Amino acid sequence: MLRAIIFSLAFAFVPCTGNALDPSVAARQLEVSGAEELEDALPKDTRELMDDVGIELTEDGIGEVSAEGLLESLGRLGSDSAGRTLGVCLSALCASVLCSLARAMTEKNGEGTRSAFDTAASAAVSLTVCAAVGAFIDSAADIISSVCGFSAVLVPVLAGLAAVSGHSAAAASYSAFTLTVIELINILVPKIIIPALRVMLGVSAVSALAPGLGLDKLTAAVEKNAKWLMGLIGVLLSGALAISSVAASAADNAATRTARFVLSGTVPIVGGAISDAIGTITNCVSIVRTSAGAFGLVAGIFIVLPVVADAVLWMIGLNCSAWAAEALGAERPAATMKAMSGVVSITFGLTALVVTVTTCSAAVIMNLRSVQ
Amino acid sequence: MIAFAGCAVIACVLILVVRQQKPELGVLVSIGAGAVMLAAAIAKLMPVMSRLEELLSGTGAEDYLPFVLKALGICLVTQLAADICRDAGQQTIAANVELAGRVAIFAAAMPLLGSLLSLAVDIIEG
Numbered sequence: 001m002l003r004a005i006i007f008s009l010a011f012a013f014v015p016c017t018g019n020a021l022d023p024s025v026a027a028r029q030l031e032v033s034g035a036e037e038l039e040d041a042l043p044k045d046t047r048e049l050m051d052d053v054g055i056e057l058t059e060d061g062i063g064e065v066s067a068e069g070l071l072e073s074l075g076r077l078g079s080d081s082a083g084r085t086l087g088v089c090l091s092a093l094c095a096s097v098l099c100s101l102a103r104a105m106t107e108k109n110g111e112g113t114r115s116a117f118d119t120a121a122s123a124a125v126s127l128t129v130c131a132a133v134g135a136f137i138d139s140a141a142d143i144i145s146s147v148c149g150f151s152a153v154l155v156p157v158l159a160g161l162a163a164v165s166g167h168s169a170a171a172a173s174y175s176a177f178t179l180t181v182i183e184l185i186n187i188l189v190p191k192i193i194i195p196a197l198r199v200m201l202g203v204s205a206v207s208a209l210a211p212g213l214g215l216d217k218l219t220a221a222v223e224k225n226a227k228w229l230m231g232l233i234g235v236l237l238s239g240a241l242a243i244s245s246v247a248a249s250a251a252d253n254a255a256t257r258t259a260r261f262v263l264s265g266t267v268p269i270v271g272g273a274i275s276d277a278i279g280t281i282t283n284c285v286s287i288v289r290t291s292a293g294a295f296g297l298v299a300g301i302f303i304v305l306p307v308v309a310d311a312v313l314w315m316i317g318l319n320c321s322a323w324a325a326e327a328l329g330a331e332r333p334a335a336t337m338k339a340m341s342g343v344v345s346i347t348f349g350l351t352a353l354v355v356t357v358t359t360c361s362a363a364v365i366m367n368l369r370s371v372q
Numbered sequence: 373m374i375a376f377a378g379c380a381v382i383a384c385v386l387i388l389v390v391r392q393q394k395p396e397l398g399v400l401v402s403i404g405a406g407a408v409m410l411a412a413a414i415a416k417l418m419p420v421m422s423r424l425e426e427l428l429s430g431t432g433a434e435d436y437l438p439f440v441l442k443a444l445g446i447c448l449v450t451q452l453a454a455d456i457c458r459d460a461g462q463q464t465i466a467a468n469v470e471l472a473g474r475v476a477i478f479a480a481a482m483p484l485l486g487s488l489l490s491l492a493v494d495i496i497e498g
Contacts, residue, residue, distance in 0.1 A: 087430065090427075090428065090433075091428055091433035094424065094428055094433050094437070095433075095436065095440060098440055098441070098444055101444065102443075102444055102447045105447060105448055105451055106447060106451050110447075110450075110451050110454070110470070112470050112471070112473075112474050113447050113450050113451060113454075113470055113473050113474055113477065114447075115474075116443075116447075116473070116474040116477040116478055116481075117443055117444065117447045117477055119477075119478070119481065119485075120439065120440055120443040120477060120478075120480070120481035120484060120485075121440060121443075123436075123481060123484045123485050123488045124436035124437075124439070124440050124484055126488050127435065127436055127484060127487055127488045127491060128433065128435070128436065130488070130491055130492070130495065131491060134491075134495045194498075195496075195498060198495050198496050198498055199496050201492075201495050202492040202493070202495045202496040203492075205488060205491065205492045205495070206488065206489065206492050209485065209488070
């Protein structure tokens with residue numbers, strides 16, 4: 001809130017003469033609001049990716065997006081991830097083929113030998129896929145931490161802009177709620193959720209060695225419940241954020257209208273002019289707020305883009321490999337790959353949940369209408 | 373493959389002829405034919421495996437492929453030996469060969485199992 005107060009005082013000295021946005025005024029407002037710090041708060045890779053696409057924070061939007069640059073960047077991102085994923089999936093599939101070969105050779109009277117070879121092949125599959133999925137979980141944890149770090153910079157900027165444009169209650173509510181959620185995510189994700197995912201990955205890896213224990217069923221049940229729980233948390237957090245902001249915004253509108261009515265009615269001659277000037281300032285600030293919010297939304301998407309690309313390719317690769325392994329009759333390597341795909345799916349869901357909450361919070365603050 | 377099939381047919385005819393004269397030699401012929409055909413199959417398989425290793429180099433498969441191929445070889449030899457013992461009517465020896473084969477496969481895969489368990493522990497510990 002201190003930032004919002006300093007920001008409000010600073011805005012009093014920023015000239016704003018009409019309803020149309022003066023570029024120099026808007027640029028000054030951007031500078032005063034601290035929105036320019038948003039670009040510095042982005043991770044290096046994301047900044048490079050956004051530079052390639054032509055996205056930058058300007059006073060009236062997010063610059064000119066180059067479709068060619070976007071496609072080129074997406075293609076580069078996809079090919080990097082695809083090469084890595086394809087290699088691991090091929091390697092896992094090779095173990096399944098060998099498993100199938102052993103099955104064919106021991107079709108008659110070789111149940112014990114076949115089972116021993118299945119264990120060796122499943123261990124090979126687990127060893128290959130597990131290390132790669134572990135690295136994916138680490139990168140997802142880093143990305144979630146980056147999203148939280150960026151949101152911690154974005155939220156005060158948007159809250160400050162919202163407070164100056166006459167939404168002080170909504171800004172306070174938004175800022176407190178979102179920063180609490182970000183803090184909560186920052187504690188829960190590295191301390192509880194990522195370790196839990198690692199345990200699940202470890203259990204999935206060794207489940208192939210002891211199929212009789214039914215560990216694969218345990219991981220499948222955890223996956224199902226985790227997805228359901230994450231969906232519920234996402235809906236509840238987004239809903240609570242929207243409701244609290246809408247309620248606070250209504251209170252802000254009423255308070256600002258009353259203040260302007262009293263000002264224009266009680267102060268002779270200049271009261272109306274002051275009231276109009278306030279309206280003009282809030283309009284200017286709303287445009288800057290929309291630019292900063294749009295930049296925040298797009299930046300959030302670009303931060304998670306590498307993890308999304310990785311997750312999609314991993315899920316496709318592992319599920320296709322599992323299907324092929326099943327078709328070849330290698331059930332145990334197939335079960336291992338399905339369990340690993342479940343871990344990737346939960347990690348993807350977790351990243352999507354964090355991005356949904358931060359995106360919804362930015363969208364809510366962008367949608368606050370200027371008080372006329 | 374035609375040579376392989378021809379060799380198998382000749383071995384079958386030879387075994388049938390030998391069994392009529394000296395039944396105890398039938399098993400020896402069977403073992404000899406089995407060994408020759410296994411050697412021929414392995415000779416055919418070697419270039420395929422080399423090519424597979426080349427294709428999978430850099431994908432992480434080279435870490436496990438030698439162990440899995442060794443286990444596959446043990447599987448193949450065990451099955452052949454157990455089948456020969458069964459043909460000779462030695463069910464108990466066949467079962468013992470299979471048991472020894474299982475143990476040998478686990479021994480060959482032990483570095484893999486050890487690596488997997490230490491990887492799982494590393495992942496869980498973070």
